[in-house]
Amino acid sequence: MDRRIIPLIMCGGAGTRLWPASREVHPKQFLPLFGARSTFQDTLIRVSDASLFERPVIITNNAYRFMVLEQLAEIGLEADVLLEPMRRDSGPAIAAGAAFAQTRDKEAIILALAADHVVRDTAAFVAACREGLTAAQAGHIVTFGVQPERAATEYGYISPGDVISGQVRAVAKFVEKPDAETAAGYVKSGYLWNSGNFMFRAAVLLDEYRKVDAGSVRAVADSVASAGSDLGFIKLDTDTFASAKSISIDYAVMEKTSRTAVVPVACGWSDVGSWHAVWELSDKDGQGNAARGAAVFEDSRNCNVTTDRALVALEGVDDLVVVATQDAVLVSRQKDANGLKRLVATLKTVAPQVTEDHIKVHRPWGSYQSVDNGERHQVKRIIVKPGGRLSLQKHHHRSEHWIVVRGAARVTVNELVKTVHENESIYIPIGAVHRLENPGKIQLELIEVQTGSYFGEDDIIRIEDDYQRT
Structure with a gap:
């Protein structure tokens, strides 16, 4: 009987190929480039058919964890979210996802997907997953080779070999990004674009990885075994994960293993690389x-x-x-x-x-955006989500004045707790212990006017925090 597939969504990268929209703190996978949803959300929806796919595993990092939760909630999906202590490229990330999946199912079959790709024909993509599942169960590491739409020079190519079963072919060879003339020859010869997405038995991937770098696989497995829990996130152990070699899955495994196979697919795929x-x-x-x-x-x-x-x-x-x-x-x-x-x-x-940064800065409770600043003042627009609240905090170098423009704010200033409504304001003196929260059902929006000698974020002294940032 066919098993269901565990999607492994990789969304810890921070490319700048779509600068200035994509930046370190808010990369392209979380941007709504082609409609209301981000490519991260579209990727999750693409693998949400419960007849074929199990609960997904997402691997990201501490900086993006609350964006991941927020965007999951927006589309009504849940996942296990792993947090990498530091970036080690796709090799250790995929190995960590495979090792974690084995804690759910020793025979787990993984579909490793980048969160920033576009697929315009979901039905064709899902059909390719079904086509490749038997080969993955049989011990092949299956890649998805996209039927070229043009002689692209920005993608690597796959030369398909002998038939394994159905549409699944062996991989004769992987080739790097070509020049225009070579790319045209590849397309004419029936080569496929390398999409960089893979399906495999977790045990097979780890075994093949272990053959070339047993130390990194051991480090990743230990980081999963020693993982902690933080606000529902699964935090991989820092010390063990740090000793894994930083390397892509292509160099670590795909170019060395003899177990590769390819499923040709025409699904309107793009890695949105420019x-x-x-x-x-x-x-x-x-x-x-x-x-x-x-x-x-x-x-x-x-x-x-x-x-x-x-x-x-x-x-x-x-x-x-x-x-x-x-x-x-x-x-x-x-x-x-x-x-x-x-x-x-x-x-x-x-x-x-x-x-690195946008003017609009995302926080687990909402966002803030600088509107104006000078030597002795700064003005921000703050949005707090329903039920969200900032840390209980104080400042040594600035006072603050909050004016509510939408919703209602519950404000703590030392011993005072007060509800501030639209078109009302409250003053926070320097050194006062204070907190802002949104007890309502709609977004809280306010204007914050800061005055003082220093406005850096490191002048926030957190006393209590729902997000464990104290």
Whole structure:
């Protein structure tokens, strides 16, 4: 009898290929690039058929854990969430997921998926999973080879070999990203794009990994065995996980094992690795222009605009990418992904903050956003989710004035506990122990005016905290 598959969703990475929308603190897998949902949410929904898939396992890190929970709740799904103590690339991450899955089922079959990929034909993808399941049960490490839509130079390729069963083929060889002429030859010869997603028995993957790096597998297995629990998250042990070698699953296992197989699939797949890829996947007007947010095009063709604030107007230009966020604007050529990589590398030396943080900062209780600042003041817009509350805290260098603009706030200031309603305000003196919470059913929104000599986040002295940040 066929077993059900445990999806392993990897979402701990922080790429900047979609800068300035994607940054270290809020990477692309959590962004709604093609509608109301993020690619992380779409990936989870894609593997939510309970007749084929079991409860998913998500592997991420401490910085993203509350975004993971929030986005799970938005789509009404639950998962086991593993927290990596530090990044060690996809090899140790997948090994950790496999070792954890074995604590649920020694014979577990894993479907390892990146959280930032797009699949436009879910039915075709699920059919490919069903096709590859028998081969995975038989001990093959199955990869999904995407039928090429063009001679792409940004993907690796797979040469399919002999038939194993049904549509499943052996892998004759993996090849690296080619130049344009070589890519055209690969497509003509029937090669497939390497999607970087895999299905396997957990025991098989760990055995194959162990053959080439037994120490890393032992370290990862020990980190799972010694894992702790924190607010419902599963925290892998730091000391043991740290000794695992940082390496991708491709180099660690896939290029060395003799057990690989491939399922060809045409499912509208993309790894969304550039703004050009976003444009390819977006709806366009008659001149090939795509827009997310307010944009106007005049005598312009094949342009891609993303804006979350200002109106962007383009006139007399072709093949441009314009991305406007509240603290950075990108203007780039459509097809020069390497140019953006070079730009971000430069920015990390001259303005690192814009590659790491957004003006809007997400917190487990909601978010805050800087509106204005000066030498002796800072103004923020704060949003607290229903039921959310900030830590009980104090500051040594600033006082605060809160004005409620939506909802109702329960405010603690020393011994005083008071409900503050819309268009009301309250003052927090320097050194006062205080807390803000939302007891209502709608979002609490307020304006915070800080005055003082220092406004850094390290002037928050937490006394009590629901999220264990004291």
